[in-house]
Amino acid sequence: ARRGYPEAVYCEGKTPDQVRAIAEAVRDADQGEKPGGATLFTRCSDDHLDVLSHVFSDAAIDETARLVAWPPAPPAPVGGPVVVVCAGTSDLPVAREALLTAAYLGRHCELVVDVGVAGLHRILARLPVLRAARVIVVVAGMDGALPSVVAGLVSAPVVAVPTSVGYGAAFGGIAPLLAMLNACAPGVAVVNIDNGYGAGHLAAQIAAPAASSD
Amino acid sequence: ARRGYPEAVYCEGKTPDQVRAIAEAVRDADQGEKPGGATLFTRCSDDHLDVLSHVFSDAAIDETARLVAWPPAPPAPVGGPVVVVCAGTSDLPVAREALLTAAYLGRHCELVVDVGVAGLHRILARLPVLRAARVIVVVAGMDGALPSVVAGLVSAPVVAVPTSVGYGAAFGGIAPLLAMLNACAPGVAVVNIDNGYGAGHLAAQIAAPAASSD
Amino acid sequence: ARRGYPEAVYCEGKTPDQVRAIAEAVRDADQGEKPGGATLFTRCSDDHLDVLSHVFSDAAIDETARLVAWPPAPPAPVGGPVVVVCAGTSDLPVAREALLTAAYLGRHCELVVDVGVAGLHRILARLPVLRAARVIVVVAGMDGALPSVVAGLVSAPVVAVPTSVGYGAAFGGIAPLLAMLNACAPGVAVVNIDNGYGAGHLAAQIAAPAASSD
Amino acid sequence: ARRGYPEAVYCEGKTPDQVRAIAEAVRDADQGEKPGGATLFTRCSDDHLDVLSHVFSDAAIDETARLVAWPPAPPAPVGGPVVVVCAGTSDLPVAREALLTAAYLGRHCELVVDVGVAGLHRILARLPVLRAARVIVVVAGMDGALPSVVAGLVSAPVVAVPTSVGYGAAFGGIAPLLAMLNACAPGVAVVNIDNGYGAGHLAAQIAAPAASSD
Amino acid sequence: ARRGYPEAVYCEGKTPDQVRAIAEAVRDADQGEKPGGATLFTRCSDDHLDVLSHVFSDAAIDETARLVAWPPAPPAPVGGPVVVVCAGTSDLPVAREALLTAAYLGRHCELVVDVGVAGLHRILARLPVLRAARVIVVVAGMDGALPSVVAGLVSAPVVAVPTSVGYGAAFGGIAPLLAMLNACAPGVAVVNIDNGYGAGHLAAQIAAPAASSD
Amino acid sequence: ARRGYPEAVYCEGKTPDQVRAIAEAVRDADQGEKPGGATLFTRCSDDHLDVLSHVFSDAAIDETARLVAWPPAPPAPVGGPVVVVCAGTSDLPVAREALLTAAYLGRHCELVVDVGVAGLHRILARLPVLRAARVIVVVAGMDGALPSVVAGLVSAPVVAVPTSVGYGAAFGGIAPLLAMLNACAPGVAVVNIDNGYGAGHLAAQIAAPAASSD
Amino acid sequence: ARRGYPEAVYCEGKTPDQVRAIAEAVRDADQGEKPGGATLFTRCSDDHLDVLSHVFSDAAIDETARLVAWPPAPPAPVGGPVVVVCAGTSDLPVAREALLTAAYLGRHCELVVDVGVAGLHRILARLPVLRAARVIVVVAGMDGALPSVVAGLVSAPVVAVPTSVGYGAAFGGIAPLLAMLNACAPGVAVVNIDNGYGAGHLAAQIAAPAASSD
Amino acid sequence: ARRGYPEAVYCEGKTPDQVRAIAEAVRDADQGEKPGGATLFTRCSDDHLDVLSHVFSDAAIDETARLVAWPPAPPAPVGGPVVVVCAGTSDLPVAREALLTAAYLGRHCELVVDVGVAGLHRILARLPVLRAARVIVVVAGMDGALPSVVAGLVSAPVVAVPTSVGYGAAFGGIAPLLAMLNACAPGVAVVNIDNGYGAGHLAAQIAAPAASSD
Numbered sequence A, B, C, D, E, F, G, H: 001a002r003r004g005y006p007e008a009v010y011c012e013g014k015t016p017d018q019v020r021a022i023a024e025a026v027r028d029a030d031q032g033e034k035p036g037g038a039t040l041f042t043r044c045s046d047d048h049l050d051v052l053s054h055v056f057s058d059a060a061i062d063e064t065a066r067l068v069a070w071p072p073a074p075p076a077p078v079g080g081p082v083v084v085v086c087a088g089t090s091d092l093p094v095a096r097e098a099l100l101t102a103a104y105l106g107r108h109c110e111l112v113v114d115v116g117v118a119g120l121h122r123i124l125a126r127l128p129v130l131r132a133a134r135v136i137v138v139v140a141g142m143d144g145a146l147p148s149v150v151a152g153l154v155s156a157p158v159v160a161v162p163t164s165v166g167y168g169a170a171f172g173g174i175a176p177l178l179a180m181l182n183a184c185a186p187g188v189a190v191v192n193i194d195n196g197y198g199a200g201h202l203a204a205q206i207a208a209p210a211a212s213s214d
C-alpha cells in the first residue's frame, strides 16, 4: 500500500485459506488502530468471496469487479471527480475494479458505459460529464482506440487500461496496450493489462485534493 | 501483376542498373503490344527516379510517393470512387502510393488529409465525401485508431494500411497493424505495413465495375 | 453493427444468462420495428446454443460454425457472388462462419472445401467457380499459402482469414497471419485470426450491389 | 495539441524545409492571435536546430533535449510542482524534454539527476524534494527499476518513461517498459519509450491547478 | 547431475508411475553405493508427493517448494553462507526450492522474506545478514527490480530468479527476466524463470569451499 | 567444415585484413596437403572480394552470391542432382550461394528462376526438372509459400531457405521462416534465414552417393 | 500424403466420431485398392486410440508415440538406415513418432536414447551407430544443443526436431528451435516444434533408395 | 561500481568530449585518494580510444576488447583462477572484455579460444585447464550450446555470455540467450547479450578469496 492509502490484498494465486488468514488478521487488527480506511480484496474467485463473506459479516462485495471491501463504507469523497469509461460488458469487470478502488481511496466517481469508437455519437453525447472530470480512466480492449479519442476531447489526463478481451491478434491485451502507448493525443497514461486496481489507485492520486502549496 | 491489371516493378533492393534494364525493356516492349496500361515503378530512391526520368522522357513522377508511371496518363476512370484518408504529412507517402496505384488501375480517386482521431470534428466535417466512396483506404500509424472510427461512420469497406511512422512501442508499425486487425467496427481489411501499393490495388479491385451478373 | 447491416452478438465470454437476456430483448424488440435483417449470435458454446434454441423456437443453428441466426431466413441475395474456400475440416468452422455471415448480409454464397496448396490440381479443377466470384474468402492455417495461390489465379479481391489450427511454430495463427500480410500476389485483404465473421462481413460489403454512381 | 495547451511540432522524419515552412507559419501567425503559449519543436536534428535559429532570432534552444521553444519565455508557473528524476547522463535528453515540456505548459519544475537504484542512499538523500512534488516524472532505461522505488517512497503519482538506453536484452527500451508496467508499487503511469514530451505533458495536466469544484 | 553433486529428478511431465519407478530404483540402488548425497525430486504434484511418501517412509517433504529429498538429512554444511531473498508469499515456492537445493548440496542457508522494492526500509533492516552472505539468491516477479537493489548493497554475487507471478505485461516472467538481464548494478547472474533448483545449485557451487589453490 | 567436406570461411564481420590472413594461410597450406577440395569464402563485401582476388590470382568469384572459391574448379559431380528454385532477382544471391556450395561439395546442380506461387503455370512448366531432382532447394521470401507448393509436386525432400527480402510484417524473414516450418506438405526441411550456404551444404549431403549398404 | 508415400491422419482437433468415420473409410477402401502401404493415425488421444482399436482389430498401436498404423505391418525396409536420437524420456514421444513414421515409409530404423549434451561420453560411446546412419533425426528440447554436437561428429545430414519440453524461457520450444536454426555445424535441417511425424517423413525421403541416375 | 571494486565508465553513447571530461576527472582525482584500483573505460569507439590515449599517457589499451584501463597495471591476483572460453574470432571482443575486467578486479585469468561444440575433441583437449578453474566464463553466439557442454564437464560454476554474432534467426543474440537460460546442465549463470564486462565482474566476485568464515 502507498503511504496514506488503504491496503489491498491481491487474492489471485492465494488459496482460500491464505485469504481467510489475512482477512481475519485485518478484522482483528482493526480494533481502533486504523479507524478510517477500508482494506480491499481484489481478484477474488467465488471461493474467495465465500470465505470473505464469512469472515466479514458486513463486507461490501462487488461480484462483477471481483472485489471485496471492509469496512464496507468508502470514505467521504474529497478532491476532484474521477470518471471511468468503457465500451461494453466485457470490459466492465476491469472498469468497476477501477471505479471502486478510486472510491475507497476517497474520490467521487462516475461510470460511463456503452461508449465505443465505432459509434462516435454516443461519446459526444457524454461530453459534459467527461469535461467535468479531474481525471478519466478509459478501459478498452481490441484496438485500444478509445483513450486517443477521449483524450482529444478533454483537457484532463487520461489513465488508459488495456484489457485482455478479444482473440487472435489481440494477443491477450498486447494490441490495445501498444495502441495506448502510441496514443496520438498527448495526456494518456498507461497501466498494465486488466489492471483496474492500478488505474483506480493512480486516478485517485491524480485527483487528490491539492496541497496548500499547489 | 494480377490478371488484367498493369505491371508494377518493386524497385527497393534493385540497383539503378537493374531498374534501368527493366525500364528499357518496358519501353521497348510497349510497341503496340499492351497499348493501354501503364507500368508502375514503386519505392524509387533518388537514383531510381534519376534513371527512370532518363529512360522515359515523359514519365509521371511523384516524389512524395516515390512512384513513377509510364506511359504517364492513367486510364479513364471506371467503377466506384476510391477515397484515401490519412492524418498528416508523415503518412502522406504511403497514402499517395495508394492513391496513384488505384488511379492507374482505372479508378476515380480522392485524397483526404489532416483527419486524425484526436480531432473528431475534422473527420465529421468530411462525412459526405467518405459516405460517397465505394471503398475507403485509411492510412495510419501510431495507435492505428483511424480505421475503426471511419468504419463506424460508413457502409463501404475500409482498407487499412498501418505505417511505420512513430518510435518506441510503435515497433515499426506493429502497434497500428495489431490495432487494425482488432478494429472494433466490422468491415476493415488490413494490408502489410507501409503497403500503399497493395492497398491501392485492392481498393481498385473492390471498386471495379460490377460484372453483368452482379 | 455497421450502418444498414444486421446486428451480431459475440457470445464468447458472456454467460448463458447474459446471452439469454440479450436474445429475449432481440425477440421482443422485433415486433415490427426491424422487419428484415436477422440478428446473428456468433461463437456460441453448447450452453449458448441451448439457451438460444429455447428463446427462439425457430432459430437457424449451425453447429459447425457455432452460429445462430434469428429470424432464421436470410434475405434474398443481391450483389455479386461470394465464394468461401478452405483446405479441410479443421478450417471448416471459420469458413462456415464467414459463409453464413455473408449470406445473412444478403449475398449469394458458395463453399469450396478440400482445396489445399499441396495439391494444386484440386484448386485448378475449381477455377470456373473461383473466377465467377465477385470476392473470394480464403480460410487457411499453418503456412497460410492458399490466398497467394488463389489471388494469382483470379482478378477478384481475396479476403484472407488465418486460423489458429496447427501447433508449435504456427503460434496460434501468427504464421499464416504473417504469410497472408506478405502475400506475393496483390489483392489480398487480411482480417484477424479465426475471424470468419469479419471476413464474411467484409466480403458482403465488397460484393454489395453497385450504387448507381459506380 | 490538447485543448488549452501549446502546440508541439514533432520534427523527426520531417525535412529541414518542412520544418522551416511550419516555423515560418508559426512566426507569422502569432501576430496577436495566440499571445500566450509557446510552440515547441521536439526531436530536432542539428539541421533542424539550424533552420529554427534562423527563422526565430530569439528562440529558446536546448541542445540536450533537442527542443526549441518560441516565443522563448515559458508562462508564469501555476499548479503544483513537477519533479523530474533520472539516473545519469544517458537518460538526460529524455528527462530534459519532459522538464521543458512541463515548464512550457506552465508548471514549476525541478530536475534531480544521478539518482539510481544501485545506490539507494542518493535517492534517500533527495526525499524532501521528492515528497514535495505534486507529480514525479521518473526516466529510466535498462532494468526500469527506479519508478518502483520512487513510487514506494511518496504519495504523489509517478509518470514513468522507459528509455532506449542499453543494449542486448534491453531491446531498445522493452525491458524497462515491461518493468514499469509491472511496477510493484501502485501509482505508476507509463508512457511510450523515450517519450519525454508525453511525460512532461501528462505531468503538467496532473499538476494543473485544481478547478474550483475540486 | 553435475560431477560430485547429488542427482535431481524433475517430476513435471512424468506420470506418478514413472516417478515411482525412478524412486524405487533410487531406494534400492542406495545400498551402500552412494552413502552420502540425497536425491532430490523437484516440481512434485500432489500425486507425486503421495507416491514418494509411499516409496520412502522417511523422505523430507516440502509442500511449498514441491520438493522431496531422500535420504532426508542434508549433509553437514561447508563453504560460505547462502542467503535467499524474496518479497512475499507468491515467490515463496521458488525461493524455498532454491534454499533446499543449496542446503542438500551442502551449504548453510538462510531465508529472508517480505523484502520488496516498494518498501526500502525492510531491505535496509536486513543489511547485516545480506552482507554476511557468500552469495545471495534473489527471487522476484513483476518488475524484477529487487536484484538490482540488493546487488547495489553488497559485494557478493547475486543469483537472480525471475518468477512467473503476475499478469498482463508480466508475460509469464519475461518482464522480470529482462529487467534482471539489464540490472543496473554489476554482479547479477540470471537463471531461467521459476528455476529455483538451478539458482540453488549455482549458489551452492559459488559458495563451495575454496580449493587449496584459491 | 564437416568431416570430408571443404572448409568455408564466413567473411561477414571479419576485417579485410583478417580475411587476407586466412586466405594466405589457405593458399600456402595447400601445398600438396589437401589436393582436392576448394575453400569457400562466403558473404564477401566488395573489400573482401578485392583482397581475395589479390591473394588468389585464379579464384572463382561470384558477385551475385558474394562467394569466392579456391582452387576455382569444383570437383567432378557425383551423387544425385540438386535443383535450386527461386522466384526472382531478389532471392538470387541466396539461391546462387546454395547452388555454388552444393557444386563445390561435388554435386550436379541446376538453377530454376522466375518460378513464383502467384503464377502456377511457370512452376508446372518446370515439373520435369523438379521431378528429376534428388533434392530441391527452394529459396523464398515474403509469404514463404513456394516450398509447400513444390513439396506437393515431387517425392524428393525439399530444403527451404527463407530470405529477408520484403518489408513490414515480413520482419526480416520471420514470415517465410514460420510459413516454411508449417508447410502443409510433409518433406520440407528448414534452414536459417538467408542461409544459402547451409542449404547447399545440406542438399549436397542429402544427394551424396549412397553408401554400399543403402 | 506425398506422392508414393502412405497417408497420415492427424487426429488432434478431430472428434472421436470424425476419426472413426475416417478409419472406417480407410478399412473399407482397402479392399485390394492400395494393397501395400499402411495408413498412420497420429497424435491420438486415449479416446482416439479406443475408437481405432475397435475399427481395426489388428492395428499397431504405440501408446508413447500416440500413433496407430493399419495394416499393422510396416513394409520391408529399403534404402539407408535412419537413426533417431534423443536425450531422455520427455522427448521419447516425439522420437518414437519419428521412428515409426520412417519405418512405415519403408526404412530401417534404430533408436538411441539417453544421449545428452551434458554427458558427452554417452554420445561418444554411440559413435559407430551414428556414423552408420544415412540420416540422423535428433530430437531435443531446452537448449537444443544436441543436433550441433551430433552434426559435428558425422557426415550424414541431421534432421533436428525441437520439442516443447521445458518451462519459462523455453517458450514452448522456441528456445531449441532457434538454437537448431543457428546450429554451428552445417548439415542441420529443422522441422516444426514436436513434429516427429514430419521429421520421420523427411528422414525417409532422404534415406530413400537412390534412383538409377544418382 | 560495486562496493570495493573499481569504477567502470560505459562509453557507448557518450560523446568523445563527455568521455574526455570524465577521464580528466579520474586522472586528477587520483592524487593519492584511491591508490589501488584502475578505472575501466568500456565499449570505446576509435574516437574514444584517441581521446583516452591523450588524457592518459600510460593507459592500457586493448583494441579488440575496446577497453582502456588506467592506471595500466592490474592488481596482483588473489582468489581462484578465472578461465574465459570462446569458439573463435567473432566472439573474441566480448571474451577479452570479460578477461580484462576480471583481471582488473584482481583475479588470475586464462583465455581458451577455438573451442566449439562442433569439434568436441578440441574441448576435451583443454579439460585440465577447465577443471582447474574456480569459475568459467563461456562466450558463445549462434546456438549458444557451448555453456551446456562445458558445464557438463566441470564442477565449477559457468557464467554464460550470449553474443550478437550471427544473422537471421540468431536475432541479435536472442537464440543463444534462450539456449543458455535453458542449459541442460545445472550451474549456468547468464548475463546480458555481449556483456563481457558484466561476466568478468561476476566471475571476479565468484572467484574472490573466501572470507575467513567460509
Ligand SMILES: Nc1ncnc2c1ncn2[C@@H]1O[C@H](COP(=O)(O)O)[C@@H](O)[C@H]1O
Binding pocket: A001, A002, A007, A008, A009, A010, A011, A042, A043, A195, A196, A197, A198, D184, D185, D186, E088, E090
Ligand atoms: N488487482 C490488482 N492488480 C494489481 N495489483 C494489485 C491488485 N490488488 C492489489 N494489488 C497490489 O498488490 C499488493 C498486495 O499484494 P499481496 O501482498 O500479494 O496481497 C497491494 O499493495 C497492491 O499494491
Ligand SMILES: Nc1ncnc2c1ncn2[C@@H]1O[C@H](COP(=O)(O)O)[C@@H](O)[C@H]1O
Binding pocket: B001, B007, B008, B009, B010, B011, B042, B043, B195, B196, B197, B198, C184, C185, C186, F088, F090
Ligand atoms: N510498393 C510495393 N509494395 C508491395 N508490393 C509491391 C510494390 N510494388 C510492386 N509490388 C509487387 O511486387 C511485384 C514486382 O516485384 P518485382 O518483380 O521484384 O519487381 C509486383 O507484381 C507487385 O505484386
Ligand SMILES: Nc1ncnc2c1ncn2[C@@H]1O[C@H](COP(=O)(O)O)[C@@H](O)[C@H]1O
Binding pocket: C088, C090, F184, F185, F186, G001, G002, G007, G008, G009, G010, G011, G042, G043, G195, G196, G197, G198
Ligand atoms: N503428427 C503430425 N504432425 C504434422 N503433420 C501431420 C501429422 N500427422 C499427419 N500430418 C499431416 O497432416 C495431413 C493429414 O491431415 P488431415 O487430413 O487433417 O488428417 C497428412 O497428410 C500429413 O501431411
Ligand SMILES: Nc1ncnc2c1ncn2[C@@H]1O[C@H](COP(=O)(O)O)[C@@H](O)[C@H]1O
Binding pocket: D088, D090, E184, E185, E186, H001, H007, H008, H009, H010, H011, H042, H043, H195, H196, H197, H198
Ligand atoms: N561494457 C559494459 N556493459 C555493461 N555495463 C557496463 C559496461 N561498462 C560499464 N558498465 C556499467 O555501467 C556503469 C557506468 O555507467 P556510466 O555511469 O553511464 O558510465 C558502471 O558502473 C557499470 O556498472
Ligand SMILES: [Mg+2]
Binding pocket: A150, A151, A152, A153, A154, A155, A156, A185, A186, A187, D002, D003
Ligand atoms: Mg485531452
Ligand SMILES: [Mg+2]
Binding pocket: B150, B151, B152, B153, B154, B155, B156, B185, B186, B187, C002, C003
Ligand atoms: Mg462501416
Ligand SMILES: [Mg+2]
Binding pocket: B002, B003, C150, C151, C152, C153, C154, C155, C156, C185, C186, C187
Ligand atoms: Mg488475383
Ligand SMILES: [Mg+2]
Binding pocket: A002, A003, D150, D151, D152, D153, D154, D155, D156, D185, D186, D187
Ligand atoms: Mg507512492
Ligand SMILES: [Mg+2]
Binding pocket: E150, E151, E152, E153, E154, E155, E156, E185, E186, E187, H002, H003
Ligand atoms: Mg553488489
Ligand SMILES: [Mg+2]
Binding pocket: F150, F151, F152, F153, F154, F155, F156, F185, F186, F187, G002, G003
Ligand atoms: Mg513432395
Ligand SMILES: [Mg+2]
Binding pocket: F002, F003, G150, G151, G152, G153, G154, G155, G156, G185, G186, G187
Ligand atoms: Mg556432420
Ligand SMILES: [Mg+2]
Binding pocket: E002, E003, H150, H151, H152, H153, H154, H155, H156, H185, H186, H187
Ligand atoms: Mg558442471
